[in-house]
Amino acid sequence: MELRSLGRTGLMVSRLALGTMTWGSDTGADDAGAQLKVFTEAGGTLIDTANVYGGGAAERILGQLLTESIDRAELVLASKAVARPDHPRRFDASRGHLLSALDASLARLGTDYLDLWQLHAWDDRTPLEETLAAVDIAVSSGRVRYVGVSNYSGWQTAKAATWQAAWPGRTPLASAQVEYSLLARGAETEVLPACGDAGIGVLPWSPLGRGVLTGKYRGGVPADSRAASSRFDRFVGRFLDDHSAGIVEAVATASDGLGVSPLAVSLAWVRDRPGVVAPVVGARTAGQLVVSLDTEELTLPAEITAALDDVSSPVRAG
Template identity: 55%
Template sequence: MRRRRVGTSGLEVSHIGLGTLTWGADTDADAAKAQLAAFVDAGGTLVETSDAYGDGAAQETLRGVLASAVAREQLVIAGRASLPGGPLGDGAARGALLAALDATLARLGIDHLDLWQLPGFDATVPLEETLSAVQLAVMAGKVRYAGLVAPAGWQLATVAERGRTLGSITVPVSAQVEYSLLSRDVEHELLPAAQHHGLGLLAWAPLGRGVLTGKYADGTPADSRAASPTLAPYVEARRNERSARIVQAVLTAADGLGTSPLSVALAWVRDRPGVAAAIVGARDAAQLAASMAAESVTLPAEIRSALDDVSATR
């Protein structure tokens, strides 16, 4: 698997990342172990996790896998911070963020995160205080790089500019955002801002929450996320008439290329300007293998253009 620099930083990641949203829940320890081993064997390095996934269960599962299957040094671990509350404050307060970082490191059983992704944009806390948490974490050796989660374009630009006044180590290198053929709003403001300020995008839900695989074209499979009471609203938000047209275009492209709709959708996101990595999730090793197969797919210019047209939002 090829690797890319994240924006203009020195951080390098595999251009397909492995998400752990379902680990400790739909994905048990054995399945997680098989996934990560296959991912690393294929050349994957970027693993994304959060203390909010299963209330910490995903990180505890990852800890077990690191202890038994894959060496920590083989991975770029991106930890997504939540907005916890506690005696030191909540939201993006320095005390709350540093306490949450320590808890994440303890839960994972590691001494540092390669990428610490800060949540949201907290208007109740001075931005300098939030960025000073990054500075302290980097200087303490607990964090190598910092990124943002789902910022607006103006928020990303503000954080990047303010970070430079505090020193280069506080400037974020990435923004994790939802980006797929079904979700292209980031192209209007966020993506240009990220490119201008040298940040790379980590594309979350590049398969349109599973809709772009075509599995829902004729209904809702019993074993799919849309059939789950907890995950159904997450998937249903991407099922509408516009989505149906885009999915049909993806199916047509896949048929013409002799590949899967999943590979077409993933290759489209993976090779968009400004994208450092597309993060995929999988229930088991077989699903992950299907995503890894997209490595060999490069979309011809005419197919990419057709997909751009059918999915355009403006």
């Protein structure tokens, strides 16, 4: 798999990242191990997790796999902190919570450092300078190599990047995770320009439009799909409208012409957008993941990219 620089840094990562959001909940340890195996065998290096995925189970499963079958040094291990879903304070970017959460993540993962540590969300109750001071402590202590943000708006990204660049010795931001796909192009308005200006690499989450761009919902809602579950129905339902359906049909037309899957078309489109380093792809099984990995050899023709750009544009003429 092709490697890319993570933003304006010397860290090289695979141009697809393996997401672990379902590990420990929808995906058990055996399936997780099979996913990690096919991902690394395909040349993938960037593994994305978080302290809250599966209530910590995702990190524990990944940590166990690292001790059993995978060489830690071959991976770029990324995790996150800030979110506290079972706490009255949903987002907590205070120094005390962040550093405690980092230590807990390292213990679950069975490693003494993270290659990339990401602030999972903005916390408007904590001064940004306190949050970023905790980031600098994590790096200077050797527990973290690079840092990033996740789900920040454009102004939040720019503010954090500017603060870190304002004084020698502060750790620059290497990455930003944001939802980005043919069905969700809002990041192009402010987040992507802020990242481009600051030299921050973009890691799109939900690059397949929460699964809708695979085409699985073209004939309705399958009984075994996320949209049919009470846990994810609202999450997926956002993209089950007429506008999204038109984009999905355009993707299907392109996939028919190229002889590849709608998934491959959608993933290749976002993977090769300006500023994007590595879309984060998740799967319930290794078989599903293989379909995403098969896009490595696909580059969309310019005319198809232009057509998809037009039909999915968030600013429509007339």
